[in-house]
Amino acid sequence: MKSIFYKYKIGSKLMSLGLLLVLLLVWHGSTTVGKFDPTGKTDDEVMLMEMNGEIIPDPYNDGQYINNPEKSTTFPGPLKVVEKIKQEFSNPFHRKGTNDHGIGWLILYTLTVFAIGYLAASLVGVLLGVFIGLSRTLFEVLNPFLQVLKPISPVAWMPLLLYTVQDGKSVAVLVVFLASLWPTVANTAFGVSNIRNDYLRVARLLQFGWFRRFFTVILPGAAPSIVSGLRISFVSALVAIVPAEMLLGELGVGYNIWMEWNNLDIAGVMFAVLVFGAMGFILDSLLDRFARGVSFVE
Amino acid sequence: MSNNSEASHLNHSAADRKLAMKVDHVTKIFPVLKGSGAKTGDTFCVFKDVKFDVREGEFITMVGHSGCGKSTLLNIMAGFDKPSTGGIIVDGKEVTEPGLDRMVVFQSFALMPWLTCFDNVRVAVRSAHPDWSGPELDEHTQKYIDMMGLTGSEKKRPALLSGGMRQRVGIARAFCVNPKVLLLDEPFAQIDALTRGVIQEEMMAMWQRSNATVFMVTHDVDEAILLSDRIALMSNGPEAELAEIIDVNIPRPRTRQQMIESPEYSRVRNHILRFLISHQKQPGGSTEPAGKALTDSADESTNETPQKAEV
Ligand SMILES: Nc1ncnc2c1ncn2[C@@H]1O[C@H](COP(=O)(O)OP(=O)(O)OP(=O)(O)O)[C@@H](O)[C@H]1O
Ligand SMILES: [Mg+2]
Numbered sequence: 001m002k003s004i005f006y007k008y009k010i011g012s013k014l015m016s017l018g019l020l021l022v023l024l025l026v027w028h029g030s031t032t033v034g035k036f037d038p039t040g041k042t043d044d045e046v047m048l049m050e051m052n053g054e055i056i057p058d059p060y061n062d063g064q065y066i067n068n069p070e071k072s073t074t075f076p077g078p079l080k081v082v083e084k085i086k087q088e089f090s091n092p093f094h095r096k097g098t099n100d101h102g103i104g105w106l107i108l109y110t111l112t113v114f115a116i117g118y119l120a121a122s123l124v125g126v127l128l129g130v131f132i133g134l135s136r137t138l139f140e141v142l143n144p145f146l147q148v149l150k151p152i153s154p155v156a157w158m159p160l161l162l163y164t165v166q167d168g169k170s171v172a173v174l175v176v177f178l179a180s181l182w183p184t185v186a187n188t189a190f191g192v193s194n195i196r197n198d199y200l201r202v203a204r205l206l207q208f209g210w211f212r213r214f215f216t217v218i219l220p221g222a223a224p225s226i227v228s229g230l231r232i233s234f235v236s237a238l239v240a241i242v243p244a245e246m247l248l249g250e251l252g253v254g255y256n257i258w259m260e261w262n263n264l265d266i267a268g269v270m271f272a273v274l275v276f277g278a279m280g281f282i283l284d285s286l287l288d289r290f291a292r293g294v295s296f297v298e
Numbered sequence: 299m300s301n302n303s304e305a306s307h308l309n310h311s312a313a314d315r316k317l318a319m320k321v322d323h324v325t326k327i328f329p330v331l332k333g334s335g336a337k338t339g340d341t342f343c344v345f346k347d348v349k350f351d352v353r354e355g356e357f358i359t360m361v362g363h364s365g366c367g368k369s370t371l372l373n374i375m376a377g378f379d380k381p382s383t384g385g386i387i388v389d390g391k392e393v394t395e396p397g398l399d400r401m402v403v404f405q406s407f408a409l410m411p412w413l414t415c416f417d418n419v420r421v422a423v424r425s426a427h428p429d430w431s432g433p434e435l436d437e438h439t440q441k442y443i444d445m446m447g448l449t450g451s452e453k454k455r456p457a458l459l460s461g462g463m464r465q466r467v468g469i470a471r472a473f474c475v476n477p478k479v480l481l482l483d484e485p486f487a488q489i490d491a492l493t494r495g496v497i498q499e500e501m502m503a504m505w506q507r508s509n510a511t512v513f514m515v516t517h518d519v520d521e522a523i524l525l526s527d528r529i530a531l532m533s534n535g536p537e538a539e540l541a542e543i544i545d546v547n548i549p550r551p552r553t554r555q556q557m558i559e560s561p562e563y564s565r566v567r568n569h570i571l572r573f574l575i576s577h578q579k580q581p582g583g584s585t586e587p588a589g590k591a592l593t594d595s596a597d598e599s600t601n602e603t604p605q606k607a608e609v
Binding site: 202208 | 395396401408457
């Protein structure tokens with residue numbers, strides 16, 4: 001019993017859950033519509049407010065008022081967001097016109113853009129990194145370029161990309177690509193250039209051809225580094241995709257955030273933000289599983 | 299492999315054996331690294347004009363003080379490094395690249411940590427026999443795994459094994475391709491003393507079964523005597539030279555006990571110790587005769603039980 005408790009880290013999980021509960025309660029408490037306090041206001045003023053619909057009579061206490069929840073500008077509470085979640089997931093794949101897509105479509109769209117850009121960047125990044133890591137000369141030639149390109153925010157490329165590529169989805173893919181390219185290149189190059197000389201000697205000794213050397217020695221030898229690069233790239237891509245979709249205004253969860261903001265639907269914004277959190281969490285745990293598969297102990 | 303005659307390992311026939319590898323007047327000069335007060339262009343000659351033959355089926359060992367260039371020479375023989383002048387000849391051809399005909403057992407084991415023990419050996423078998431099918435590769439690999447007493451550890455990663463077990467994998471990997479010459483650079487230096495003795499004997503058995511030719515570098519004089527047909531002594535660097543090669547005429551198969559009791563053992567051991575002591579802390583001194591006192595003190599140990607003698 002006790003071992004199971006520790007194995008599944010039940011203690012810490014319970015604490016996480018408790019913390020979540022506390023946060024939800026604080027959120028709920030601070031966003032519930034409060035009683036209207038008439039002190040300092042004349043009866044006329046109160047009457048005017050009622051007529052304007054700013055306050056309504058308290059259904060539970062005669063002669064008292066509460067703030068009108070319809071008119072209130074307060075932040076939406078957790079219940080409202082839960083309601084929004086239920087509503088969105090009740091029909092995730094509806095499609096009414098160009099602007100009203102179900103959340104399922106939006107997630108699918110964002111995931112496709114993300115997957116294409118990220119996977120392409122991973123492939124190119126690993127190959128480029130391997131070449132740079134293997135050749136001192138190539139490293140010295142390309143390093144200045146990398147140093148200049150690396151700090152440029154991928155979103156900064158968008159006008160140029162829009163000008164040249166035009167198609168919105170392709171631009172989003174390219175932004176993700178650019179966001180996830182450099183960390184993979186840099187980490188792969190580092191990993192490859194730090195493979196122990198012993199292993200490379202064994203490869204020479206055993207007369208490995210390029211292909212076998214690449215798959216038997218270089219790739220697995222640099223794998224821990226490559227994976228940490230892929231993870232940094234992953235976060236970087238996830239960060240970049242939001243403003244890219246917002247600016248492009250085509251589709252996707254990032255675009256949805258902006259749409260909901262335009263509709264002044266704060267609960268909708270929060271819902272979309274949460275969707276991003278959930279997507280990142282799920283994708284990251286997949287990546288984590290992959291990382292554990294390729295790591296090794298010296 | 300099939301030629302398994304013990305007689306071929308007797309020392310008397312050593313001189314008649316065919317040539318396996320020729321170390322032909324090899325000199326190695328390194329550029330001096332900047333920073334230590336040296337000018338660029340300064341050079342540093344590790345050893346010069348080293349020449350000897352490695353004969354087929356023999357076990358030849360090189361002993362010398364640290365820094366005399368033993369590893370450098372072995373790397374040149376393997377093809378990892380190039381000689382400044384001279385060359386290494388195998389099968390009438392000069393060595394330019396590493397190859398399967400000169401397998402190396404590394405002091406650091408050099409096993410790939412992401413492969414299992416079995417696969418670490420199998421990659422070598424596959425290189426040597428690219429035309430073999432999967433089951434053929436597996437069978438040959440298993441044979442060498444079993445021979446080195448690794449049965450049961452096939453699926454383990456090297457990180458899970460002791461140093462001794464790892465070097466067994468290293469030895470299996472080297473022997474399994476049946477190389478013309480095996481090159482061992484202090485293969486037992488990183489293994490604890492008790493295991494070391496066991497693995498030395500295992501390797502000796504492996505060598506006799508496979509009729510292999512071995513060139514080994516070591517610091518351990520007893521190890522050299524136990525395993526070798528001939529022992530090459532290097533003088534001190536810089537500009538080290540191959541001072542002499544001595545025969546070890548202890549009959550085979552050898553055991554440690556039998557070796558210790560053999561008068562030949564005392565003779566060879568004293569000879570080597572005297573050589574090493576006389577070359578202590580004498581940079582550049584290669585052939586000066588040893589002082590009388592040193593010679594005597596070395597002689598005294600003749601009839602005692604051997605103590606660990608390491609350079
Ligand atoms: N790449 C290199 N560049 C410059 N000097 C080197 C290089 N490699 C080795 N040396 C020098 O050559 C000399 C011989 O080195 P080597 O490793 O061959 O000695 P060794 O006899 O194997 O010593 P040990 O017994 O300690 O292993 C040393 O002084 C070393 O500093
Ligand atoms: Mg050495």
